[in-house]
Amino acid sequence: MSGTLEVRGAVVRYGDVTALDGADLTLVPGRITGLVGTNGSGKSTLFKAIMGLVPLAGGVVTYDGAPLARARRRGVLGFVPQSEEVDQGFPLAVRDVVAMGRYAGLGPTRRLRAPDHAALAEALDAVDLEDLAHRQIGRLSGGQRKRAFVARVLAQRAQVLLLDEPFAGVDVVSERTISRVLRQRADDGAAVLIASHDLVALPGLADDAVLLQRHVVARGTPAEVLAPEVLARVFVESEERREVPGVGARG
Numbered sequence: 302m303s304g305t306l307e308v309r310g311a312v313v314r315y316g317d318v319t320a321l322d323g324a325d326l327t328l329v330p331g332r333i334t335g336l337v338g339t340n341g342s343g344k345s346t347l348f349k350a351i352m353g354l355v356p357l358a359g360g361v362v363t364y365d366g367a368p369l370a371r372a373r374r375r376g377v378l379g380f381v382p383q384s385e386e387v388d389q390g391f392p393l394a395v396r397d398v399v400a401m402g403r404y405a406g407l408g409p410t411r412r413l414r415a416p417d418h419a420a421l422a423e424a425l426d427a428v429d430l431e432d433l434a435h436r437q438i439g440r441l442s443g444g445q446r447k448r449a450f451v452a453r454v455l456a457q458r459a460q461v462l463l464l465d466e467p468f469a470g471v472d473v474v475s476e477r478t479i480s481r482v483l484r485q486r487a488d489d490g491a492a493v494l495i496a497s498h499d500l501v502a503l504p505g506l507a508d509d510a511v512l513l514q515r516h517v518v519a520r521g522t523p524a525e526v527l528a529p530e531v532l533a534r535v536f537v538e539s540e541e542r543r544e545v546p547g548v549g550a551r552g
């Protein structure tokens with residue numbers, strides 16, 4: 302299907318640590334995929350591998366069947382990392398952060414034109430941040446800040462949205478707002494991947510779920526993947542790995 306992102310056999314190593322050992326994932330337009338896994342199971346690494354922020358030691362990531370570099374340059378991929386380092390004193394307003402979503406399409410002058418202004422206004426409106434558009438980004442609550450970074454990928458009109466723990470440390474209103482806009486983008490044809498520890502919220506939002514443990518160990522509907530017996534198997538395996546010296550997070 303056009304607009305499909307595919308990860309095939311992704312291997313990522315940090316020195317002696319193998320964070321991904323053959324991960325496969327398919328993201329299709331119109332669907333929200335929930336990514337779950339224990340701490341250290343490789344979720345953030347999978348996002349970074351898709352974004353080209355860590356090198357692949359094996360495997361391939363494609364968009365529309367072609368290598369991803371071109372899609373990345375065209376701004377097809379919108380990434381909201383787990384935590385954004387925000388310098389409290391840095392004089393960057395919410396509006397400036399959201400405008401960054403338009404940079405891929407701007408000329409060398411970086412001047413916003415009418416369609417950019419329209420996309421910017423639409424994105425601020427979608428996350429209910431118009432009133433705070435001129436507030437310094439460091440002076441927002443955690444939930445408001447997360448909404449600002451979500452607005453940046455909305456303004457970008459990214460076709461693939463990748464969100465690493467968008468609900469962590471976020472108030473209920475912000476969680477609802479973010480969920481609503483992600484559903485809307487998926488309904489408009491975007492492919493969406495959300496890593497979340499919130500296993501209660503996920504079934505209401507995600508169409509599909511994948512369970513990661515350095516590679517995908519289960520995939521299906523959220524109800525299938527989040528079934529207690531499936532989760533228990535993975536948690537037990539992950540605890541056993543920790544007990545083997547030299548393997549796992551404490552090794």
Ligand SMILES: Nc1ncnc2c1ncn2[C@@H]1O[C@H](COP(=O)(O)OP(=O)(O)OP(=O)(O)O)[C@@H](O)[C@H]1O
Pocket residue numbers: 315316318319320338339340341342343344345346347549550
């Ligand atoms: N920069 C790094 N250098 C060395 N090891 C790393 C680095 N980043 C991650 N790791 C290791 O790679 C493994 C996967 O980490 P990753 O952050 O991808 O997991 P995660 O599923 O996102 O975890 P969490 O849910 O805790 O955020 C872990 O064992 C982690 O300690």
